[in-house]
Amino acid sequence: MQWQKWCIRLGFTAREGLVLYTVGYWDNGKLRSIMYRAALAEMVVPYGDPGLSHNRQNAFDAGEYGIGMLANSLELGCDCLGTIRYFDAHLVNSHGEPFTVKHAICLHEEDFGTLWKHTDWRTQKAAVRRSRRLVISSIATVANYEYGFFWYFYLDGTIQFEVKLTGIVNTGAVYGGDKPKYATLLNDRLMAPIHQHFFNVRMDMEVDGRHNSVVEVHTESESSGRHNPLGNGFYAKSTALNTEEEAQQIIDPFSARYWKIVNPHVLNEKTREPVAFKLIPGENVLPFADSQSSLVQRAGFITKHLWVTPYHSDELYAAGPYPNQHAGGAGLPEWTRKNHSVADTDIVVWYTMGHHHVVRPEDWPVMPMAYIGFMLKPSGFFPFNPSLDVPPQSPLHGSCEI
Numbered sequence: 001m002q003w004q005k006w007c008i009r010l011g012f013t014a015r016e017g018l019v020l021y022t023v024g025y026w027d028n029g030k031l032r033s034i035m036y037r038a039a040l041a042e043m044v045v046p047y048g049d050p051g052l053s054h055n056r057q058n059a060f061d062a063g064e065y066g067i068g069m070l071a072n073s074l075e076l077g078c079d080c081l082g083t084i085r086y087f088d089a090h091l092v093n094s095h096g097e098p099f100t101v102k103h104a105i106c107l108h109e110e111d112f113g114t115l116w117k118h119t120d121w122r123t124q125k126a127a128v129r130r131s132r133r134l135v136i137s138s139i140a141t142v143a144n145y146e147y148g149f150f151w152y153f154y155l156d157g158t159i160q161f162e163v164k165l166t167g168i169v170n171t172g173a174v175y176g177g178d179k180p181k182y183a184t185l186l187n188d189r190l191m192a193p194i195h196q197h198f199f200n201v202r203m204d205m206e207v208d209g210r211h212n213s214v215v216e217v218h219t220e221s222e223s224s225g226r227h228n229p230l231g232n233g234f235y236a237k238s239t240a241l242n243t244e245e246e247a248q249q250i251i252d253p254f255s256a257r258y259w260k261i262v263n264p265h266v267l268n269e270k271t272r273e274p275v276a277f278k279l280i281p282g283e284n285v286l287p288f289a290d291s292q293s294s295l296v297q298r299a300g301f302i303t304k305h306l307w308v309t310p311y312h313s314d315e316l317y318a319a320g321p322y323p324n325q326h327a328g329g330a331g332l333p334e335w336t337r338k339n340h341s342v343a344d345t346d347i348v349v350w351y352t353m354g355h356h357h358v359v360r361p362e363d364w365p366v367m368p369m370a371y372i373g374f375m376l377k378p379s380g381f382f383p384f385n386p387s388l389d390v391p392p393q394s395p396l397h398g399s400c401e402i
């Protein structure tokens with residue numbers, strides 16, 4: 001499909017649900033590639049109650065259930081508003097029989113506030129443009145929970161992935177009237193255990209071509225001395241992540257860490273720096289389960305937020321192809337053991353994000369939507385703001401451009 005300057009192919013699989021292929025952006029008459037393939041690669045929901053009936057709860061919602069298998073048929077006017085294009089998903093059940101999930105994918109455009117604005121204080125003249133985004137979404141019901149998977153494409157070249165969490169929290173009975181340590185009381189008979197929702201998204205990157213590298217960027221304070229007389233200095237420091245081991249990273253919000261996917265062979269026409277997209281983490285957390293626990297052994301991908309691997313056609317799922325009752329160690333920890341080079345090659349970027357859920361009484365009996373996600377933003381991919389050419393709106397009164 002094409003929308004504004006975006007060009008994207010859509011797919012849908014039983015295990016991953018939504019799959020995006022060949023994500024590109026029309027730039028001055030040339031279609032520039034950004035990602036070859038992107039999809040949810042695994043999910044796991046560890047619960048924190050060590051009690052008998054809860055200590056084995058850790059569903060791998062993608063690898064065990066299949067997010068695509070559980071997709072809802074979306075309803076116009078309920079799940080999505082406005083001008084909608086729906087896509088059906090054609091899948092095969094466990095008996096090998098084909099079936100169709102009608103309206104499994106919703107495609108629509110929505111207003112997203114102000115794209116950019118400036119008022120010239122000398123002349124009091126203002127220019128303003130509205131932001132719009134293309135939304136590609138699908139919602140799955142995994143037993144008690146609902147997960148919405150939303151890709152957003154913006155006019156300024158930004159890509160966003162967001163998971164929306166709703167549905168009914170997992171609960172247990174309360175015995176003896178004690179205040180539960182590992183759960184939130186919902187009423188005098190019912191509690192909801194503390195838990196986490198981990199998602200891993202696999203992105204086969206292709207920023208302006210197949211061979212890419214990854215760079216870690218964080219900000220440091222300048223040392224004191226004559227070169228920093230007023231002590232105000234700080235700067236962004238870049239470090240190339242050349243191997244799979246170096247590329248195993250966690251977020252660091254206090255140093256404003258992000259990661260750039262660069263193409264060392266294509267330079268920005270203004271800055272002469274390699275073109276890049278940056279991965280900006282959102283909310284995130286690490287697991288609290290013991291590193292030797294069955295859960296962490298089987299879901300090793302949750303111990304790091306960033307993984308980078310050289311492309312391999314059978315490496316699609318972060319916890320390995322068959323996580324159900326697996327002894328552990330499969331997937332990303334196994335593939336990266338040989339510490340391959342990930343510099344200037346066909347790379348796959350895997351991002352793990354964890355939503356931490358200390359249940360609130362207000363999450364009962366049905367949970368208001370919670371959100372977790374990340375952004376991919378052009379960072380030296382364009383020579384300047386690519387949304388300068390967005391036309392002004394036609395307002396009801398007056399003009400958006402005086």
Ligand SMILES: [Cu+2]
Pocket residue numbers: 165169195196197357
């Ligand atoms: Cu939850």
